[in-house]
Amino acid sequence: MRYLGLLYFTFLLFTTASLWAKPITICESCEIKSISEGVKRAVDFDTLLVKKGTYKEFNIIIDKPLTLIGDNYPIIDGEKKGEIIRIISDDVTVDGFFIINVGTSYTTDYAAIRVVKSDNFLIQNVVLEKLFFGIYLEKSNYGKVYHNKIIGDAKDEYNSGNGIQLWYSHHVEVSSNIVQGARDGIYLEFSDNITINNNKSTGNLRYGLHFMFSDNDIYTNNLFEDNGAGVAVMFSKGIIMKGNTFRKNWGTASFGVLLKEINDAEISDNTFEENTIGINIEGSNRIDYIGNNFINNGWAVKVLGACYANSFKGNNFMYNSFDISYDGKLNDNIFDGNYWSDYTGYDLDKNGIGDVPYRPVKLFSYIVNKTPESIVLLRSLFMDIIDFSEKVSPVFTPDNLLDANPLMTKVE
Amino acid sequence: MIHIENLQKKFGKNIVLSDLDLIIEKPGVFAILGPNGSGKTTLIKSVLGMVVPDKGNISVMGKPIKKNFKYRKKIDYLPQIANFPGNLKVYELIRMIKDLRQSPSDEERLIQLFKLEPFLDKKLSTLSGGTKQKVNIVMAFMFNSPLLILDEPTTGLDPASLIHLKNLIREQKEMNKTVLITSHIMQFVAEVSDIIVYLLEGNIYFKGSIEELKTKTGQTDLEHAIAAIAIEPAHV
Amino acid sequence: MFKILKYSFYDLIRSRWSYVYFLFYLLLGFVLLFLNNDVSKAIITLMNVIIILVPLISTIFGIMYFYNSKEFTELLLAQPVKRSSIFLGQYLGVAGSLTLSLVLGLGIPFVLYGLFKSDAIFDFSLLLVTGAFLTLIFTVLAFNIALSNENKIKGFGYAVLLWLFMAVIYDGLFLMSLIIFKQYPLDSFSLGATIFNPIDLSRTLILLKLDISALLGYTGAVFKKFFGTDQGLFVSIFMLIFWTVLPIWRLVFVSRKKDF
Structure with a gap:
């Protein structure tokens, strides 16, 4: 139900926005050449249409309710200088971007997209590569992270970040995302009533999903494979x-x-x-x-x-x-x-x-707990014999x- | 033909052959005799390479037999106990030996001679002792090798077959071959052999013709002559 | 040597026991697959069978064949054939026919079941390779025992003892020493102990496929390297080859010095 409602809400957002104003187009040969510029010029509930091309930008701050739509996956290249998009307003949609080169820092958790204290966000169809943190939701509720692809290349825990991170964020839906090669694929802390479904979290350095102090959450139909x-x-x-x-x-x-x-x-x-x-x-x-x-x-x-x-x-x-x-x-x-x-x-x-x-x-399992090396005797006739005798009369x-x-x- | 020098063999503490020298140069039938346990079979098996000597050298046809196996192609051997793999049929056994030796053979004649045709298709384990011995003889005589070694060839043979055997041995002699025989049947030895080699306590006690042996012991027949040297070892 | 091999092999494939052995595996394969309908379970059961039964049957078969073919051997010894060829030929004849019974007996039901289409093919092939190695190893060990013991009863006893030791007692001693010395680092020791018993070695080889998830649960670095990489597979196969070649070498060496 909530999913349908969100869809309806987005639909409404699109139609009302387009009723009020034509989308603001951003491209290399357009009047507006950068996304930051576009955001600056836009008014509430405008739509920004970003044409295909490479935009070398970072610290794009979205401070009003806007819809950013990438046309054919424009590239936003942060050139490893820091955070790339920061959403600090409610009702923001980011859809269809290819975001690369998030800055790495030991002191600040730079993310490709960070949502701060904002509700009703929608982040979808975004591809993230060469990242530190991917999508970072901070005290932001009632949003949706849908159908994104996050491909990290984490090698060590200390200088890598999580694919999707939720911190003090409630009622968020995380679905149909692909996260691989991050530190934790999806990380939740103090986040309640979250729905996580149909995600594929594979090959992450630490956990596919990591989850602390978060209550009443639902995970369904996710795949967690080959994680640390x-x-x-x-x-x-x-x-x-x-x-x-x-x-x-x-x-x-x-x-x-x-x-x-x-x-x-x-x-x-x-x-x-x-x-x-x-x-x-x-x-x-x-x-x-x-x-x-x-x-x-x-x-x-x-x-x-x-x-x-x-x-x-x-x-x-x-x-x-x-x-x-x-x-x-x-x-x-x-x-x-x-x-x-x-x-x-x-x-x-x-x-x-x-x-x-x-x-x-089995008795053998008890023995292995005490003497781990004895695992090499797994499936040996001797073990079968003593397992059998234990089965007949349990002692240990x-x-x-x-x-x-x-x-x-x-x-x- | 066969040169044996200084041959020594112990089985455990039991000395079977001690410093035995034996030279067999010319063709003929040589009977190797001696009391039980005097080392006859060990001597034969040493020549065949089945027993590995502790000391000494053996040459067959001028070549040392150590680390050599091809010389056995020149030797036909009739073992004392005719034990064969029981699973095989007679013709398969003969075919196998032919296959292994890759020499020309005339088993047909011998099979006819010993009337073995009805048994060709039988498994060896089903044959009687005498029939087995006939098969044994066929296999020993079917190749045309210059040296024959027959260990107790008469065991279990009926009189007719015995006559055939004697004829076969004479045939070999006429073909100028060397034949070594061990036997306990002195009558048989007297009939077929030219030279007696008498073993005692692991060494050659006497080597010479039957006549020489009779003269030496002052006996008129071989059996008594043999018995006499065995009892009176002082007569040298 | 190939002639001897050929005749031994001929002799054996006509013997009743080869068929019993072959039919046993055929039946086992069919029962496991068609009554159970579960390839994974079939493979685990087969593993137990191969680890225990193949060595036992190979040992007994090997020792029986050696003693029973004494006459054949003596017949051959007087022929212009190399001694090593006689024994190697006979050995390969026995081991070959046993391996053939195993591979065909298990292979036929699995092929009929449609194994080639399933992804268990690798596990199954590994099982057969291990079974073949165990056959080769235990047959040659039995030949060695028989060669060194003229007395059949004694030889037979030693052979069964060998099997019992390798299959059960060894692991018991192994486990006891692990428990007694558990305060010491034991991962090298336990891998070493595994390597010195061909049954354990084969078991390890199969474990690498079936239970890798459990094996990787242990902390030791040596373990991790052994089980976590291809090293384990290579070392195990190499050692199996070593276990095959060394007794064969002894067989040839001792047979050269032996009197008949």
Whole structure:
């Protein structure tokens, strides 16, 4: 609904603006040769049409409600001198630019486009390259960042910036963006009620998505692949993560998702594939994990510290080196009605549920936690033998950690 | 033909051959005799290169056999125990040996001689001991090699086949070949051999014709003569 | 040598056991693929089979063949054939027919299933290559044992012991030493220990494909270099070749000195 409303709003903006005034055209051979000049000359709700060409400008400050439209992707080249566009007015649209060469600084977070304390913004169809920070929203609400492509070349964490950053910004929609090669693909801090969907955040230096102290946010259908450490969700509550794909986050302490101090969340229908750790859960409570696919991960789920009232239902655990690793007590967490590809039980009454419970924690996983080098003994006959004996009579692993109703076929 | 110098072989602590010298120059049938465990088979196997000597040199046809295997093309060997790969059929075995040696052969005549035709298509594991020995003989005689080594050739043969065997050996002699034989059947030895080589305690105790042996021991028949030298080693 | 190989091979492909072995793999392949309908699961199960069963069967087959073909060997020794050719030929005959049974037995169901269209082809080929190496290695180890032991019962016992040691006991000792010495840096040691057991080595090679995500979870720099780059693959394959060549060399060397 909100999406439709925004569209309608933009549409209205366009039509009313064009009713009032003809668009101001900016091009190399025009009367107005620079964007800054155009902004200066424009009045509220004007449209600036920027023709194809290269504009060597930085510190373009948009201080009135304007619509900037790039015709066939004009290039704005900041020549690494600093920030390129700063929006300090409500109701600004930036659409269809190719922005390159943002200045790098250790003291100021220069961004390609920064929105400061302004509402109702729309940033779309923008391509950013050679950047420091990409799109930086600062205390700005009710806007939309849609269909942008941000391609960074971050090498070190200390001199690189985030692709899309939200700071104290609420009710923002971030959708259909492509972010790669930044420090964090998308970074949220103190930002509530954000919708993040259909983005592709890949190959970022640190996290595909990084998330702190931000409540009631929704992520759907995003792809996070090949990021330094996956997606980190910390110190937040009321999060819904649905239909996302987390893939190929490989490395020491690398994970699909890190949940740290997260309460009351729903994680459903996501796919975790080929991550060193699918979900790393630390001190998180009351989370429902439903209908997720954990495929070919090192550890599908690793639970650390005190976690309460988490429930895993109807998930598929397939071909993970380890399904569950647990370093404490089971507490009141529940595993029920999941499909486990390692399950070897039978279903005599043909109700689709295995007749003997499945124990997802192996003794070997316990040994690997204590002696990490022993990972090289994975899938050896010796380990299979001691895992089997542990299965028969649990000594080291929590004996109540089991799925009493393991499914015989996987959940579609 | 065969020059053996200083041949020495131990199996563990057990000295089987000690400083054995043997020269066989001229063609003829040489019977290598001796009591059980006197080293006959070891001597033969040393010549064949199946046993690796601890010391000493062996030359066959003027060439040392060490690190050499081609000289075996000049030798036909009939092993003591006719053990063959059981999975093979008789004709396959013969074909295989022919294939390995790549020499002209006349197995047809020998197969007819020993009436082996009905067995050609049988697996070796199904044959009787005597039939196996006939196959063994066919394989030893089918090539035209200048040197033949026959280890207990008479084992398990019926009288008719024994006669064929003797004829075959005589044939070889007429063809001026050298034949080495070991046997416990003295009658057979007396019939076919020219020279007796008598082994005792790992060395050659006597080498000469049957007549010389009889004269030396003062016995009239070979069996007693052999028994006599074995009992009275003082008669040198 | 090729003639001997040819005859050994002939002999073996007519023996019942080669067919049993071949049919076993054929059946296994079909059951795994067509009853389960899950290539990934099939590959994991196959890996367990290959790691454990291939060495066992190769060892037993190798030692049985060596003892059973004693007569054949003696027959050949009197022929104008090099000793090394006799043993190498026989060895390659056994190892070759076992490998063929393995590759065809598993290959046929997988090809019928349409493996060439799936992206599991690389995993599967790696599995077969590893299986082939294990066959080569354990057959030659068995030949070595047989060559050094005239006594069949003893030789057979040693061979089974060898398998048991490599497949189970070694890893148990390995794990115990990891736990006992855990306060020391152990990543070089554990990689080294892996390399000195061909079963572990093969397992590692397959782990590199199947469980790379888990392997990369460990912190050690040596590990990271080994598993994170192509180094692991190359070192493992090189060591497998080494494990094949060294016992073959010993086989040739010892056979040259042996009396028959």
